[in-house]
Amino acid sequence: MNDLSRLGLAVTLPELRQAAGWLKDGARDVELQDICEVPALLDGDWREVARQSRELLEGHTGRIGVHAPFWNLSLASLDPEIRRVVQSRYLLGLDYAEAVGGTHLVIHSPFYFFGHALVAHRDTLEQEIELTHLTLRPVLERAEQLGCTLVIENILDTNPEPLLALVTSFDSPFVRLSIDVGHAHLMAARGGPQASHWLHAADQWLGHVHLQDNDAASDAHLAPGEGTVHWPSILRALRAGITDPRLIVEVRPSELERAMAWVDGVSTGLDVHSDELRVHTT
Incomplete structure (x- = not known):
């Protein structure tokens, strides 16, 4: 059983300056996203950004991770030169993780496809x-x-089975599934299962969760409760999980304060059996 006490945030340096004290007070999970939001940073002074982030997190006893760059980087490219580029960017991502004390690195699913969830990838x-x-x-x-x-995070995946097949194929404790609740919610509107199903299906392979809301029409990265995700079922699934995944609320900067208030509400009392998300804040 997970008590969700580690619910934390995805941040870049400006948001970290705003939320560092809150993150440290709760020993909350942190995900640093500077190098995925600004990929060119890896060709510049990324060590200075890492240093400042590490300084802001001094005394933090929670778990730290990093989101790798992802724009135009395909894990399953047929072109060996493209694979070498992807490798070099991910290896730099690991250098960044080392510099900030990170122990998880988010990378994106290679399964960009359209088609029925039950037949996609049958031949590929x-x-x-x-x-x-x-x-x-x-x-x-x-x-x-x-x-x-x-x-490895679900992106356009309409079915957890191909992604689970990929994760389990490594047979390594250092490869786990990342479930973005908002992405799963978007794909449920396009024939996939509900986001809570993804969490249950992940079982022992779940290592990381992005929590964000949307209206099932666009990847809006709203604070939980601001869209149409059914959060009671998500929180029940997380509480019932058999692993201890990184729990990262991933919202756009304008939603940061609402996200923090939602996390505080979950920590202070939530009726997860209700169809309405009732968060009690003080």
């Missing part, structure tokens, strides 16, 4: 898994050396 899954292994081989070796877990 084996090859896509093989290509992903080729891409991640040096990355996983480095991650294992650092004690950093690679968590």
Whole structure:
């Protein structure tokens, strides 16, 4: 059973300056997203941004992670040169994680597809898994050396089964599934299962969760309760889980204060059996 006491935030440096005290007070999970929001940072003075982040988190006893760059980076590229580019960016992401004390690195699912959830990948899954292994081989070796877990996040996936097949194919404690509740909610409107189903299906492979809300029409990254995600079922599934995943509320900067208030509400009293999300704040 998870008590959700580690619910934390995804932040870039400006949001971290705003929320560092709150994150430290609760020993909450933190995910630093500077290098995914501004990929060019990896070609610049990323060490200074990492230093400032680490300084702001001094005394923090919770878990820290990093979101790797993802724009235009395909894990399952057929082109070996593209795979080398992806490897180099992820390896830099691990260097960043090392600099900030990070122990998880978020990377994106390679399964960008359209089609019915039950037949997608029927003819391609084996090859896509093989290509992903080729891409991640040096990355996983480095991650294992650092004690950093690679968590692979659902993006356009309409069914958890291909992504679970990919994660389990590594047979490594350093590769786990990341479930973005908002992404799952979007794809439920397009034929996939409900977001809570993803959490149950992940079972022992769940290592990381992004919590964000939307209206099932766009990836809005609203604070929980501001969209149409059914949060009582999400929280029940998280409480019932058999792992201890990183719990990251991932919202746009304008939603940060609402997100923090929601987390505080979950911590102080939530009727998870109600169809209405009733958060009691003081």
